Amino acid sequence: MSTKIAIIFYSTYGTNHGIALEAARAAEAAGAEVRLRRVRETAPREVVEGQQAWREQLEKMQDIPEVSLDDMEWANGYFISVPTRFGVPASQFRAFVDTLGPLWQTGALANKAVTATTSAQNPHGGQETTLQSIYVTAMHWGSVIVAPGYADPVKFEDGGNPYGYSCTPGPLDETGKKSVEFQARRLVEYAGKLAR
Numbered sequence: 001m002s003t004k005i006a007i008i009f010y011s012t013y014g015t016n017h018g019i020a021l022e023a024a025r026a027a028e029a030a031g032a033e034v035r036l037r038r039v040r041e042t043a044p045r046e047v048v049e050g051q052q053a054w055r056e057q058l059e060k061m062q063d064i065p066e067v068s069l070d071d072m073e074w075a076n077g078y079f080i081s082v083p084t085r086f087g088v089p090a091s092q093f094r095a096f097v098d099t100l101g102p103l104w105q106t107g108a109l110a111n112k113a114v115t116a117t118t119s120a121q122n123p124h125g126g127q128e129t130t131l132q133s134i135y136v137t138a139m140h141w142g143s144v145i146v147a148p149g150y151a152d153p154v155k156f157e158d159g160g161n162p163y164g165y166s167c168t169p170g171p172l173d174e175t176g177k178k179s180v181e182f183q184a185r186r187l188v189e190y191a192g193k194l195a196r
């Protein structure tokens with residue numbers, strides 16, 4: 001049985017979409033069965049429509065299914081990528097998390113492997129607190145946190161955030177790709193061990 005990984009992301013302007021695509025590619029290359037899932041947009045329609053970049057990004061992601069409770073139950077591991085908003089994860093992600101009570105009650109979120117990545121406008125604009133916030137929630141689920149630490153040489157080149165890859169907005173550069181690939185591979189490895 002192959003390891004099942006859900007790549008769960010939210011993105012307004014494309015950065016975390018790019019991270020998620022690279023994570024999905026890397027997890028598949030590592031032998032996992034992958035579901036790429038986006039978090040539902042919760043901002044009012046007129047706000048999204050009012051920003052061309054936001055509207056266009058949402059259109060780009062139309063074919064990606066929205067993450068569901070079934071995805072959370074199905075997966076052995078979650079790769080989560082969401083933007084930093086005032087030092088914490090985007091509220092769209094939190095809105096999804098707040099629907100997980102019934103699943104949590106059944107114990108279905110326990111023993112999953114979890115890793116997270118993020119982006120913020122500034123190099124020190126709250127990436128670390130965003131990742132820690134996601135991991136606090138993962139602890140409530142009884143999940144097992146699979147942070148990258150400095151367990152691969154790429155972590156000494158990518159800005160060195162041991163909680164998870166983080167960057168400023170824009171497409172992933174080559175080092176970013178390597179770092180996300182390492183983090184996804186590590187997640188597949190540990191999710192597989194837990195599942196067995």
Ligand SMILES: Cc1cc2nc3c(=O)[nH]c(=O)nc-3n(C[C@H](O)[C@H](O)[C@H](O)COP(=O)(O)O)c2cc1C
Pocket residue numbers: 010011012013014015016017083084085086087088118119120121122123124125126168169170
């Ligand atoms: C409401 C709001 C709050 C934000 N808060 C922060 C912040 O605390 N620190 C920071 O550096 N960037 C902040 N940003 C910038 C976002 O982190 C940036 O737009 C995001 O990382 C881009 O990811 P995306 O391209 O996947 O949407 C904020 C952006 C918005 C719209």
